[in-house]
Amino acid sequence: MTTHLKPEPAEAPPIDASEPVSRLLRDLRTTPSGLTAREAARRLQVSGPNALPSHGGHRWPLALLRQLIHPLALLLWVAGGLAWVAGTTNLAIAIAAVILLNGLLAFVQEQQAEKAVEALGKYLPDRAPVLRDGQVWHVPATELVPGDVLVLEEGNRIPADARLIDGTVDVDASMLTGESVPVTRTADARDDAARPLDSPVLVFSGTVCVAGAAHAVVHATGRHTEIGRIASLSSRVGREESPLERQVRRVAWLIALVAVVVGVGFLPLGWLAGLSWPAAFVFAIGLLVANVPEGLLPTITLALAAGVRSMAKAGALVKRLSAVETLGSTTVICTDKTGTLTRNEMSVEEVHSFGDALVEALVRCSTADVTGSSGDPTELALLRYAGSTGADLSARKALYPFDPRLKRMSTVDLVGDALWVSTKGAPEQVLPRCTMPVGERTRLLALVDEMAGRALRVLAVAGRRVPALPGSREETETDLDLLGLVGLVDPPRPEVAAAVADCHSAGIRVHVVTGDNGRTAAEIARRVGIGADRVISGEELAELPEPALDEALTANGEIVFSRAAPEDKLRIADALRDCGEVVAMTGDGVNDAPALRRADIGVAMGIGGTDVAKEAATVVLTDDNFATIVAGVREGRRVFDNVRKFVLYIFAHAVPEVLPFLLFAVSGGMIPLPLTVLQILAIDLGTETLPALALGREPAEPGLMSRRPRRRSEGVVTGRMLLRAWGIMGLVSGVLVLGAFFAVLYAAGWHPGADVTSGALHAAYLQATTASFAAIVFCQVGTAFAARTERVSLRSAGLTTNRLLLGGIAFELVFAAALIYLPPLQALFGTAALPGWVVAMLLPMPVIVWGLDEVFRWATRHSA
Numbered sequence: 001m002t003t004h005l006k007p008e009p010a011e012a013p014p015i016d017a018s019e020p021v022s023r024l025l026r027d028l029r030t031t032p033s034g035l036t037a038r039e040a041a042r043r044l045q046v047s048g049p050n051a052l053p054s055h056g057g058h059r060w061p062l063a064l065l066r067q068l069i070h071p072l073a074l075l076l077w078v079a080g081g082l083a084w085v086a087g088t089t090n091l092a093i094a095i096a097a098v099i100l101l102n103g104l105l106a107f108v109q110e111q112q113a114e115k116a117v118e119a120l121g122k123y124l125p126d127r128a129p130v131l132r133d134g135q136v137w138h139v140p141a142t143e144l145v146p147g148d149v150l151v152l153e154e155g156n157r158i159p160a161d162a163r164l165i166d167g168t169v170d171v172d173a174s175m176l177t178g179e180s181v182p183v184t185r186t187a188d189a190r191d192d193a194a195r196p197l198d199s200p201v202l203v204f205s206g207t208v209c210v211a212g213a214a215h216a217v218v219h220a221t222g223r224h225t226e227i228g229r230i231a232s233l234s235s236r237v238g239r240e241e242s243p244l245e246r247q248v249r250r251v252a253w254l255i256a257l258v259a260v261v262v263g264v265g266f267l268p269l270g271w272l273a274g275l276s277w278p279a280a281f282v283f284a285i286g287l288l289v290a291n292v293p294e295g296l297l298p299t300i301t302l303a304l305a306a307g308v309r310s311m312a313k314a315g316a317l318v319k320r321l322s323a324v325e326t327l328g329s330t331t332v333i334c335t336d337k338t339g340t341l342t343r344n345e346m347s348v349e350e351v352h353s354f355g356d357a358l359v360e361a362l363v364r365c366s367t368a369d370v371t372g373s374s375g376d377p378t379e380l381a382l383l384r385y386a387g388s389t390g391a392d393l394s395a396r397k398a399l400y401p402f403d404p405r406l407k408r409m410s411t412v413d414l415v416g417d418a419l420w421v422s423t424k425g426a427p428e429q430v431l432p433r434c435t436m437p438v439g440e441r442t443r444l445l446a447l448v449d450e451m452a453g454r455a456l457r458v459l460a461v462a463g464r465r466v467p468a469l470p471g472s473r474e475e476t477e478t479d480l481d482l483l484g485l486v487g488l489v490d491p492p493r494p495e496v497a498a499a500v501a502d503c504h505s506a507g508i509r510v511h512v513v514t515g516d517n518g519r520t521a522a523e524i525a526r527r528v529g530i531g532a533d534r535v536i537s538g539e540e541l542a543e544l545p546e547p548a549l550d551e552a553l554t555a556n557g558e559i560v561f562s563r564a565a566p567e568d569k570l571r572i573a574d575a576l577r578d579c580g581e582v583v584a585m586t587g588d589g590v591n592d593a594p595a596l597r598r599a600d601i602g603v604a605m606g607i608g609g610t611d612v613a614k615e616a617a618t619v620v621l622t623d624d625n626f627a628t629i630v631a632g633v634r635e636g637r638r639v640f641d642n643v644r645k646f647v648l649y650i651f652a653h654a655v656p657e658v659l660p661f662l663l664f665a666v667s668g669g670m671i672p673l674p675l676t677v678l679q680i681l682a683i684d685l686g687t688e689t690l691p692a693l694a695l696g697r698e699p700a701e702p703g704l705m706s707r708r709p710r711r712r713s714e715g716v717v718t719g720r721m722l723l724r725a726w727g728i729m730g731l732v733s734g735v736l737v738l739g740a741f742f743a744v745l746y747a748a749g750w751h752p753g754a755d756v757t758s759g760a761l762h763a764a765y766l767q768a769t770t771a772s773f774a775a776i777v778f779c780q781v782g783t784a785f786a787a788r789t790e791r792v793s794l795r796s797a798g799l800t801t802n803r804l805l806l807g808g809i810a811f812e813l814v815f816a817a818a819l820i821y822l823p824p825l826q827a828l829f830g831t832a833a834l835p836g837w838v839v840a841m842l843l844p845m846p847v848i849v850w851g852l853d854e855v856f857r858w859a860t861r862h863s864a
């Protein structure tokens, strides 16, 4: 006999999980109907929570360090080192400050992003059904204790190590054993396995029950479980880079490369223009530092995380950051019907009874329990109709559970001293198993069809008396007598119609994939506004060759796939992807998992879904509601838009920063440098960052859901964006900045080539560079407002709808004023106080930059 776990003696006596059930129950001081709630609470104090020790906590110094040594930061360190060697300590310190502050900011953003993802656990607590006080309770998995009796059901993750006490389950133990084929575990099997993992009576935390039903008594929780002992199996999931982040990383590198080329290129030009080698060198470094977009990537990560957070508030838990953007580019949604389009609140509306045994059969052929309100809503509705709380399980001799492929279920029960088979299911499945005249069957099918046309979900109920327990399902479900037809209603959710309308205006098609009857499903679909232009049944789909399916899916219109099996979902997802669509597919059952993985966005039901489906999905809906998917799409579109907005904003400043240097170089030094290096860094670091961050929080632009979906191939950076950033806002800003610079110089009597390094003109030169600096800041304000919208006018988006941006701009202006007017900062940054007429000249600049872009947007709106 093997001892399967050795907890520390202080906590519990050693327990041999493979000993006979009665002994084990005694050792664990529990009963087959579980612990009392009070005893469970007491044990929780002793055994501690059923959770694995976390490995997080002290990793933040590493995370911070990573921000300081990523490749772009290294580039900046090299620049700072060169500045140090060249003897410009001020610049070297400033560059170090840039790196540190940016690193810190990126670090904070990353932590926030992680927190957003981790917080999702809070929205979706892991619950497990257990027996306590003889009743089924869904308790948080962390509160399980040794002695608890688990109710194992198909599709659920097993929350602790336990021994079966009755029933049989198939378990996917691949995460512990690496073996992908499910293994069968039975309560009364003989346990002669060499290692606990192979024991036929034990199940382990972290594995998944893929079929069957059983009760099992918990013998180990938390770190005493097998999985708890495999220390390397950390509970953290890695975060992969999203396509958006990858794209932006590439763009960031491209810009960095350009910055290096511009910097290196300036070296000879600056020297030719009359700078000394060290001075030219310092400027080259300044240009490089100003243009390396080190803050771009963390800002995008933060925007995605903010998207995750607001989606969670709307009821869609996104498990990967990257899914936020994918969801935004969805072109087709394949949805379930029951519970997603409808409320999943069923009630019996119409009954055609043949004989008086219908109600009894309905009660027997059921696994639901009205008192615990557990079970399939269809069955709960039937029990309520029958006025019963549930079947008498002590009389049950066999159960063939509901199978979504066979679309029926059966039981065999002892009634008095006779054995009775009770079957219920889809009429197409049940009627052929009943004995009746041919004409009768046709008449009944016509009745079913008529009921389905009124959106009723129709079940056929049948039964028969048998002399002995039949050997197989097939034998059980033959020669039945039809007892009746029951029509149930499940009204559509009220918010779905508006969500479907949103999908249509957003260019998204909605197909329904359901196990239900085609007419019922098509009628429900129409009631919520889904086209249902074509109904394809499971049988027809099986006959349909690939090209014909592709053709059906690419044709205009929406399809109802009825009587579909879970495998059909996989085929539909595959075909849609091959046709270039971005597919969101819903699912709840164990068998839906492959389709959920295959779709671009697998959407699992948080309430009605199995753990297996939730694990395979990228999005889990906390309310199982179709409208929530659409809210997610909207949010995904908004986040992507916002990323574009701040990329545009950051691109736009490059022109007014680089143009002055070019002018200096091209003029051969006749025109003095319009900006100092530290002023450039002040813009890059101080004034630009907060407004850029705020653009990531921009509310949705009007008309967001009346645009076509973004094409898969469409990148973040578009030609139109570059035209706006460089061609319009950048160019206009550059001209305004130089205008301010020259205005101040000329007013002081400057002429090209005059010496500004000393003498009478020196004070004017300080003011002139300050004017350039201030002009860039003012133009940035205009750019920020223009970048807020991609197509519509600022007025329709609302001037004050982004409070964060207003705050960011206020900070930017105060920061700039401090640099210009505070004497210690004046000395450091080479600034001088500006006279009133210069300030007056600066004031209209934001309006000019924003106004010209507004005109451009107006023109493109009207030419399209």
Ligand SMILES: Nc1ncnc2c1ncn2[C@@H]1O[C@H](COP(=O)(O)OP(=O)(O)OP(=O)(O)O)[C@@H](O)[C@H]1O
Binding pocket: 335, 336, 337, 338, 339, 376, 378, 379, 402, 404, 407, 408, 409, 424, 425, 426, 427, 457, 458, 459, 513, 514, 515, 516, 517
């Ligand atoms: N508990 C049950 N017992 C017997 N038959 C059932 C039961 N539940 C459903 N059925 C039958 O099986 C069919 C398919 O049910 P299934 O649950 O797979 O899909 P659905 O709930 O109708 O739709 P969706 O796939 O959109 O959720 C139903 O239309 C019904 O005829």
